[in-house]
Amino acid sequence: MGMGGAEIVRPGFEPVRALFMEIAATRPQVNAALAAYVDGAPVVDLWTGPAYRADSIQGVYSATKGAAGIALALLIQRGLVDPDAPVADYWPEFAAAGKDTITVRGLASHQAGLVNVDGGFTFDEFTGHTRLAERLAAQRPFWEPGTGHGYHALTIGTLVSELFLRVTGQPVGEFFRREIAEPYGVDFFIGLPEREEPRVVPSLPIDIGGDGPAPFELPPFFRQAMNIGVEFEEGSNLPGLRSFRAAGVASIGGFGSARGLARLYAVATQEVEGRPPLLTPETLAAVAEVQVSGADLVLPFPTTYSMLFEPAAPTAGRGSFGHSGANGALAYADPDLGLAFGYTTDTPSSVGGADPVTADLSHALAAAIRS
Structure with missing residues (x-):
């Protein structure tokens, strides 16, 4: 399903391959893969590094949020969720502690102030879903909803997955599998089946800056949003745990290939193999619409969010x-x-977030498209 054997370089995209190989030559130990579709057809499918093979898959941390965002967009498009309705219309317990007016739109754009629960949460609560969802429903927001935004790094997956359970009877990972991944041949999983385990390339651990002095002043809710200070089993490398990989945590628990990620966004927005795009132009405009922009109450730099998405193209389209x-x-x-x-890799960058080389690769793709 969506697997590839041979690398792909469509005519006109040779400069992208040349850049990819040039980057690889300077970082021989880094495993990385790049895939792209243009107007419904794959134009590049490349991988490098000692561990990556044609069918390797990788934990992608918060790139999972985008997959959940496409699933949410589908619910909105089908009329099953109104983004301007209160979350409590679908999840009545959520109205507790002054949260009755928080809308789906506000929740999905990191404005709800539910970056954690009092005292933090355990690994079992995070992967088990139900108890953490109950605690979040009861929780008073960490800031007044709507007065600011802050990246719900871990909890947004639990919040959105509970919304899916209430509306569809399925967690977001199951909905994603049935409605998107399997019908469209997308090599991406929110909840990794045992049979896919041999394909996983381990991620190197990430330092989220919880110990020692920070190199910059941390925003007020950084530590809460990252659940720092709670005994969180091997917290620096959750994707290294089979129990985590299986759990389907919709904030950071996704696994897939670069090919699968590219195909996901292709089938969402383009006609692929004669099938119309999953999302209509109206839905695409709605999901891409910026909801908040500016200082972030969690991250130490300004952020911009739409509903579960960042405006992630370095080409700034x-x-x-x-x-x-x-x-x-x-x-x-x-x-x-x-x-x-x-794009996937097993090697976190020193600055966090997307590997900085993705900007150059994106610009090379844009140049090839325009030439």
Whole structure:
């Protein structure tokens, strides 16, 4: 399903391959893969490094949020969720502690102030879902909802997955599998089946800056959002745990290939293999619409969010949307260019977020498209 054997370089995209190989030559130990679709067809599918094979898959941390975002967009498109309705319309317990007016739109754009629960949460609560969802429903927000935004790094997956359970009877990972991944041949999983385990390439651990003095002043809710200070089993390398990989945590628990990520954004936005795009132009405009922008109450730099997406294209295409991941992953659609982009790696960058080389690769793809 969506697996490839041979690398792909469509005529005109040779400069992208040349750049990819040039980068690889300077970092021989880094495993990385790049895939892109343009106007519904794969134009590059490349991988490098000692561990990556044609069918390797990788934990992508927060790039998972983009996959959940495409699933949420589908619910909205089908009329099953109204983004301007209160979350409590679907999840009545959520109204507790003054949260009755928080809308789906506000929740999905990191404005709800539910970056954690009092006292933090355990690994079992995070992977088990139900108890953490109950605690979040009862929780008073850490800031007044709507007065600011802050990246719900871990909890947004639990919040959105509970919304899916209430509306569809399925967690987001199951909905994603049934409605998107399997019908469209997308090599991406929110909840990794045992049979896929041999394909996984381990991620190198990430330092989220919880210990020792920070090199910059941390925003007020950074430590809460990252659940720092709670005994969190091997917290620096959750994707290394089979129990985590299986759990389907919709914030950071996704696994897949660069090929799968590129295909995901392609089938969402382009006609692929004669099938119309999953999302209509109206839905695409709605999901890409910026909801908040500016100082972040969690992250030490300004952020911009739409509903579960960042405007992730380094080419800054109008209407682009996607998400990066803490270990270097990046996936996005840039509808202006007709581009769907997927990148995975096992090696976190020192700055966190997308591997910095994704910017150069994106610009090389844009140049090839325009030439």
